[in-house]
Amino acid sequence: MSILLISGSPAVPSTSGRLLQHIGDKLASAGHFVSRLNVRDLPAQALVEADCNHGAVRAALAAVAEAQAVVVATPVYKASFSGVLKTFLDLLPQNGLAGKVVLPLATGGSQSHLLALDYALRPVLQALEAERVLAGLxxxxxxxxxxxxxxxxxAPEIAARVTAGVTALAHALDVAPRRQPGPRAPVRSLQDYPYATQAA
Known part of the structure; x- marks a missing residue:
């Protein structure tokens, strides 16, 4: 199955990017076809101006459209997900996640930011008509x-939740309709996506 990892962190390296990388490695080891997109590397002016005709933005949107599942990672700022991620998600069509399984990830300075997953990010993913939004991590x-x-x-408790999240995502893909079957392979070369870069 084709899985796109989207890093919404404005910083590299980042805690959310490293967590995303770790999960991507696990998914690839399980035989899934994994590619990565760092939103921060898209041209800022094209993002702000919602220029979907810009080559980099167009390639990023195509990567989302082609994926059968998406793992979205973001740091939490002021009880919400990152602004750069919000800007990118705003460029997706209203049904931009239709038919896709989504696993949301977030990192923050303390557990007080935990609810940002359910009260900030999840509603946006659901509004984009994701087939299923899994329990966030x-x-x-x-x-x-x-x-x-x-x-x-x-930490042991996070390792256990990562395993549960990867298992849940793999199971959701196994039972989902086969829309675009593709080869199973290790992590995709970043050269295949000219505007995608590896998460830190």
Missing amino acids: FATAQQVRWDEHAGVQL
Whole structure:
């Protein structure tokens, strides 16, 4: 199945980007076809002006349209998801997530930001007519640590939720109608998407 990872963080590296990367690796290891898009790397002027004819924006929207599932990751700022992600989601057509399974991820400074997933991001994903929005996964920076040698290190409770989220996404894809069957392969080369870059 084709799965697009969308990083909505304005910073690289970022905690949300690393969590997204970790989940993408797990999905790829399970045989899913995974590609990545960093919204922050799209031209700012084209995003702000909603210029869907710009080549970079057009390629990003095409990547969303082609995916059978989407994993969206964002940091939480002021009880909501990032502005750059909101700007990109606003460019999708009203049914831009129709027929797709979506797994939302968020990271924040404390557990007090947890509800941003359900009260800020989920309604937008549902408004875009996602077939199914899975239970979101929230983690703090302390629960997603980076080690230069070992890579992403997750707190046990987050590791368990990641496993549950990956399993739920894989199951949802297994039972979903086969709309665009494609080859199963490791993580897709970023050169295949000229305007996509790897999540930090």
